[in-house]
Amino acid sequence: xxxxxxxxxxxxxxxxxxxxxxxxxxxxxxxxxxxxxxxxxxxxxxxxxxxxxxxxxxxxxxxxxxxxxxxxxxxxxxxxxxxxxxxxxxxxxxxxxxxxxx
Numbered sequence: 001x002x003x004x005x006x007x008x009x010x011x012x013x014x015x016x017x018x019x020x021x022x023x024x025x026x027x028x029x030x031x032x033x034x035x036x037x038x039x040x041x042x043x044x045x046x047x048x049x050x051x052x053x054x055x056x057x058x059x060x061x062x063x064x065x066x067x068x069x070x071x072x073x074x075x076x077x078x079x080x081x082x083x084x085x086x087x088x089x090x091x092x093x094x095x096x097x098x099x100x101x102x
Contacts, residue, residue: 003083003100013060014102020071020079022053028073031055035069035097042072061102068097 004017018033025031031047037059038044047055061067068088071079080087084098 003081003085005102007063012063014063015058016061016100016102017056017058018047018069018071018081020047020055020081024071024079025053025055025073027053028055030074032072032075033057033059033069034072036067037061037069042075047071061100063102066099066101068099070097 004019006015006017007013008015020031031049032042033045033047034040034042045057045059047057049055055071066085068090069081070090071081073079078095080096081098085101086099087096088099089095090097
């Protein structure tokens with residue numbers, strides 16, 4: 001898993017590329033990126049499945065902020081990002097949320 005950040009010169013936005021490798025998804029059909037940037041909507045941000053079997057999504061975020069997020073695999077299983085900038089406990093007590101700092 002890797003996070004790639006690209007700060008745009010033309011406007012105050014950071015394009016963050018989220019990747020979830022094939023090994024982490026165990027032959028999943030669908031993965032959604034769920035977090036503060038989409039109000040934790042489980043369907044709002046589907047990730048693209050690549051030929052390699054990994055999933056990828058680019059999201060534009062406002063710099064100077066931190067965003068909590070997790071991956072939802074096949075609508076059932078939550079996965080953290082091992083490449084996250086840091087982790088914070090989630091309010092439901094079932095683990096931590098990944099955090100990206102932009």
